[in-house]
Amino acid sequence: MPYSVAVSGASGYAGGEVLRLLAEHPDVQIRTVTAHTSAGRPLIEHQPHLRSLAGLTLRETTPEVLAGHDIVVLALPHGQSAQYTDALAEVPLVIDAGADHRLTDSADWDRFYGGAHSEAWTYGVPELPADGGKQRDALVGATRIAAPGCNASTVSLSVAPGVAAGVIDASDIVSVLAVGPSGAGKSLKTNLLAAEILGSANPYAVGGTHRHIPEIRQALVAAGADAAAVRVSFTPVLVPMARGILATTSAPIAPGTTDAQIRDAWEAAYDGEPFVHLLPAGDFPRTADVIGANTALMGLAVDRDANRVVVVTAVDNLVKGTAGAAVQSMNLALGLPETRGLSVNGVAP
Amino acid sequence: MPYSVAVSGASGYAGGEVLRLLAEHPDVQIRTVTAHTSAGRPLIEHQPHLRSLAGLTLRETTPEVLAGHDIVVLALPHGQSAQYTDALAEVPLVIDAGADHRLTDSADWDRFYGGAHSEAWTYGVPELPADGGKQRDALVGATRIAAPGCNASTVSLSVAPGVAAGVIDASDIVSVLAVGPSGAGKSLKTNLLAAEILGSANPYAVGGTHRHIPEIRQALVAAGADAAAVRVSFTPVLVPMARGILATTSAPIAPGTTDAQIRDAWEAAYDGEPFVHLLPAGDFPRTADVIGANTALMGLAVDRDANRVVVVTAVDNLVKGTAGAAVQSMNLALGLPETRGLSVNGVAP
Amino acid sequence: MPYSVAVSGASGYAGGEVLRLLAEHPDVQIRTVTAHTSAGRPLIEHQPHLRSLAGLTLRETTPEVLAGHDIVVLALPHGQSAQYTDALAEVPLVIDAGADHRLTDSADWDRFYGGAHSEAWTYGVPELPADGGKQRDALVGATRIAAPGCNASTVSLSVAPGVAAGVIDASDIVSVLAVGPSGAGKSLKTNLLAAEILGSANPYAVGGTHRHIPEIRQALVAAGADAAAVRVSFTPVLVPMARGILATTSAPIAPGTTDAQIRDAWEAAYDGEPFVHLLPAGDFPRTADVIGANTALMGLAVDRDANRVVVVTAVDNLVKGTAGAAVQSMNLALGLPETRGLSVNGVAP
Amino acid sequence: MPYSVAVSGASGYAGGEVLRLLAEHPDVQIRTVTAHTSAGRPLIEHQPHLRSLAGLTLRETTPEVLAGHDIVVLALPHGQSAQYTDALAEVPLVIDAGADHRLTDSADWDRFYGGAHSEAWTYGVPELPADGGKQRDALVGATRIAAPGCNASTVSLSVAPGVAAGVIDASDIVSVLAVGPSGAGKSLKTNLLAAEILGSANPYAVGGTHRHIPEIRQALVAAGADAAAVRVSFTPVLVPMARGILATTSAPIAPGTTDAQIRDAWEAAYDGEPFVHLLPAGDFPRTADVIGANTALMGLAVDRDANRVVVVTAVDNLVKGTAGAAVQSMNLALGLPETRGLSVNGVAP
Secondary structure: OOEEEEEEOOOOHHHHHHHHHHHOOOOEEEEEEEEOOOOOOEHHHHOOOOHHHOOOEEEEOOHHHHOOOOEEEEOOOOOOOHHHHHHHOOOOEEEEOOOOOOOOOHHHHHHHOOOOOOOOOEEOOOOOEEOOEEHHHHHOOOOEEEOOOHHHHHHHHHHHHHHHHOOEOHHHEEEEEEEOHHHHOOOOOHHHEHHHHOOOOEEOOOOOOOOOHHHHHHHHHHOOOOOOOOOEEEEEEEOOOOOOEEEEEEEEEOOOOOHHHHHHHHHHHHOOOOOEEEOOOOOOOOHHHHOOOOOEEEEEEEEOOOOEEEEEEEEOOOHHHHHHHHHHHHHHHHOOOOOOOOOOOOOOO | OOEEEEEEOOOOHHHHHHHHHHHOOOOEEEEEEEEOOOOOOEHHHHOOOOHHHOOOEEEEOOHHHHOOOOEEEEOOOOOOOHHHHHHHOOOOEEEEOOOOOOOOOHHHHHHHOOOOOOOOOEEOOOOOEEOOEEHHHHHOOOOEEEOOOHHHHHHHHHHHHHHHHOOEOHHHEEEEEEEOHHHHOOOOOHHHEHHHHOOOOEEOOOOOOOOOHHHHHHHHHHOOOOOOOOOEEEEEEEOOOOOOEEEEEEEEEOOOOOHHHHHHHHHHHHOOOOOEEEOOOOOOOOHHHHOOOOOEEEEEEEEOOOOEEEEEEEEOOOHHHHHHHHHHHHHHHHOOOOOOOOOOOOOOO | OOEEEEEEOOOOHHHHHHHHHHHOOOOEEEEEEEEOOOOOOEHHHHOOOOHHHOOOEEEEOOHHHHOOOOEEEEOOOOOOOHHHHHHHOOOOEEEEOOOOOOOOOHHHHHHHOOOOOOOOOEEOOOOOEEOOEEHHHHHOOOOEEEOOOHHHHHHHHHHHHHHHHOOEOHHHEEEEEEEOHHHHOOOOOHHHEHHHHOOOOEEOOOOOOOOHHHHHHHHHHHOOOOOOOOOEEEEEEEOOOOOOEEEEEEEEEOOOOOHHHHHHHHHHHHOOOOOEEEOOOOOOOOHHHHOOOOOEEEEEEEEOOOOEEEEEEEEOOOHHHHHHHHHHHHHHHHOOOOOOOOOOOOOOO | OOEEEEEEOOOOHHHHHHHHHHHOOOOEEEEEEEEOOOOOOEHHHHOOOOHHHOOOEEEEOOHHHHOOOOEEEEOOOOOOOHHHHHHHOOOOEEEEOOOOOOOOOHHHHHHHOOOOOOOOOEEOOOOOEEOOEEHHHHHOOOOEEEOOOHHHHHHHHHHHHHHHHOOEOHHHEEEEEEEOHHHHOOOOOHHHEHHHHOOOOEEOOOOOOOOHHHHHHHHHHHOOOOOOOOOEEEEEEEOOOOOOEEEEEEEEEOOOOOHHHHHHHHHHHHOOOOOEEEOOOOOOOOHHHHOOOOOEEEEEEEEOOOOEEEEEEEEOOOHHHHHHHHHHHHHHHHOOOOOOOOOOOOOOO
16 A cells, blocks of 8 residues: 655645656655645646646645645745644654754754754765765664755765765865756745846855755765864856756865775765766766756866866756655655656756 | 958857947948858858848958958967968957967967967956056057957956955865856857757866866966966856856965955955956846946855855856957057947846 | 936836946936835846946836936836826926837727726837838827837737738738747746746737737738738747747738739838848848847748748847837937937847 | 567657657667667767666667567658668567658658658557547557657647537648757757857748648648648747747637637547646646656637637657657557556656
């Protein structure tokens, strides 16, 4: 019998992507979809691409409506998940696609988000080195999971192997990301209007203010970085593509390290991973190649002139960055095959 | 009486932009346009947006055709300009929009371009600090000018003030650029097809191989950097916009430097400049705001957590990056007002 | 001494484009810019591309603020212009970029807009055949001008010559337009978000409901069509480009008409026009070629199999469609050269 | 045991999409992929998004290589399929994604394609009304199938129900299509370069010259139109999206027909169809909602003022327009469930 699932925030982009993936998942049944102002309307009005779910109607996001499912996925604006936690105590598996349960450090939460800080849940990026093993180990059988921030997990995956292996210096990581506006959600803001973004590259949160920075630091510390030393310069740039993140991340080469040692660190870290791939030397990924897929493609160069390792990583922010990470983590939590319901092939061109 | 001008490479993107600007310039008359395979065809077939030049016909690019003008602009593929140099000895002003006359160091030329190395001409970025003054000084009255590489000048303008003032460390500059495909020219390559670029962010020349790197180093040395120490990690990313460069460039804060000292370096460098503007603290530019304009807009943040100064600069690669730089330099060379024929306002949205 | 100008709605897209054009116009001085919620803020915050106007501050849109100028341009949401009309009685020239003064027929106004119907002003499309001559005649010396709807004028220009010459049948005109979202204004609507429009073609106002339909009918009747017979099927499709309209308009060939007679109708109508051009047979325009320009490019085919004349017309919706039409009409009204301050060359690629 | 498949033209866009779909199909095994100049190279070099097929190497496209499979899919340039037909006589099922076997009329072939005309195969659009039933009937058990032209099938599906029911007049069909450049294939042509298409709408094949016109006529005649009377004005416009077709098609209302009769014609035609959906009155589709899906979404309006029925249809040109049509037809031919391996949900935003 399939697991019953409720998805809140079902009228938004992240919620819609969770539904797109779960609609193809053989082991779950989407029983309930909820929203806020759109409650009472057919889901298809807000997600006209989800034809197979045309029969669903959006219900109010209340604890009562969400309770009673095997799995609840929360895709709510940041700060809104905590109010449901107590009421969902009986739900076997809760996955939060928002930020509320990602950060372990209250000071980070206060500085970058503010408001009451909730406890951290198991972080939903299985491939990250963590505590000497991989984060996957913690996800097997987990009951409360925090899906990652899309930019954060992309950058963390890009450099964690090098940090863990000690072949790069985590104290001067620089990452610049080309990102599509779907990552900002279906928010009515002037800077997200099509006329503002078409034909333009628009930076935001420049200079160390982006909320994903503490999440990256936390992941790199889990991978073995010295908490006092890790430093990340992080700049996202909105570009005219609906989906996708292309993160160009670099860090100084650790003294005395050979090119082979560097490449080996990433190859060893991701060898056998179904969803994270290091491309052959000289190859670099495009975001088009991962659209719709739960795949992270990565290219690596050692630039001796600049004394930096440069890693370019492409993900679909809504899949591997959010909803795919949630489903992959869900599979692990439930003891299902990790790849169930997830595609490795992108929709290109 | 207006100066007579010949533009070679007139069927391409850079040549077309030179023509668009010169068509509005009150002191020049476009007398000759030349091309290679398209010689004999009306210019308007290849540049259907240049209605005011509908009467011109493309001629063969030969020394004879180009000679006899007051000004010759070469917009040819790299390595092809030198063959015309001798034949144009009598032409009072020659501006090369290609790379042939940019680099002073033959070793750089050999490594990044190859083939015979031509002598360096006066570099066409007036606002750059150079030799204790500004590059403008060298351009006044110049007779041979090398228009800059679009990416190179964008990065150089971004960090040269900080290098010159000693407030940043030039030994670990990191720049990642979102760039439109017009910078690659009208070349028939699969990776430049619309279906490859629409909806995707595509990196290229990753890991220190881009030809603009030695040009940046050279400009920063002219600005005062130690030639042995300057290092640049440089990664361009093609994004789906026809024009524009958004360069995110950062460098370590020099020890003991205050935020005010840092901002002052850029403010002092570009104070009074008609085409290069530092935005107020907290503001960052978008490429849309400089499309069609000879303007470079720049935002600066001091990120103490990351210990880096981050500069985000927007230019139109075809204008301030190439053709506008050529016209601005031409104005200086001829003793005309520097802003003649150039717009500071972008075409947005 | 230049004419003093006030522009209301200066924080929006249409107002911004009026300012971009007037900033380059040698005979006017932009003295006042007004807005609604943004009053008191620097103009540059809302129009960061207009560097040459960085010194202007937005004032409240009130009759008092607008009065006392030689020229007032209203770029307000539909239905808001009329409240200023009386107060501006002393202003020598008022140009409304909104719809309030376009329609002569109150029944059309009631059906497509609603609310109080204002009197029609002189329609600002000089090239249209009208009353046996051209609309230009009415604009010379006009004091109250209604700038056209961007889609309406594009379609009207496309077929008016054929209607006037009787070579096409105005009772079955079909027009489908690819349009950029800037035409919809800087409105916070979900369907105008970048993530909704990137990578997608989105129709709207399908089936005869678009407000520009009566404006087209009115223009064609002025060109000579039988008011009882003219019928237009009109479908706009939002596509992922910030600016531009490409209208594909067709109508049945009038019985007994030769191909030469058809082409002659358009050639004669636009011969010598500075801003409207019929391309050679076999050529069709792209919107890229008119971006930033006050140019309408038109291609025409006679399809005998389908028994239709097909006209494809490209304009920049913000220039020839709105602000350029306003400035061109202003030039005529003031007795200035019609082309003053307007470019015929597009910014491409 | 799965059916073995060979796909020729596997380095192109259509071939790549066939592979993307077949890779998820549970009843087939992709055994052979072939190409022309790229033979010998890994498939992943040309289709970097198809990670699950990373082990495949491109072979030469020869009859010998293709023979010996249960299914052969030809995705070759037009005119090249016929040379393989004889050699594949023993292959149980051959599907041609090219045009070679679509047209029944040699005169049409001569006029629109030229060269030797091959026999017509069973046309791969199951939902089309045909011969009093549906085209599906002919596909069940078929052994030679011609996948449709993407534009042609979109237009045919748009109006065939109304033609079959006699509620519209097939003698004056007008269709204008916004199309993405992937439909033009991975061809090195200047007009397909990204810089030419970004930010622009570009018409082509205007005035009755597009090769899909006879294919539409043929489908409408099969649906019941009078061959002598059917006329189609057809204009495709390239817009800046990688994939997708939005066809706006209209035809005169048949005299005496009610709105309900009109809507009923389409509802009855597509009732129960898994992949073709008529949206509720007042709703119209966007291409984003069908990207990656085998779905055609359709909205219909009756415009009494214009006396036209307007149908707007969205498809993914590479899926429902080409590769999805091939797989759906394959399923029917093999007696598999028609929806096997095909998604109805789009990847949006």
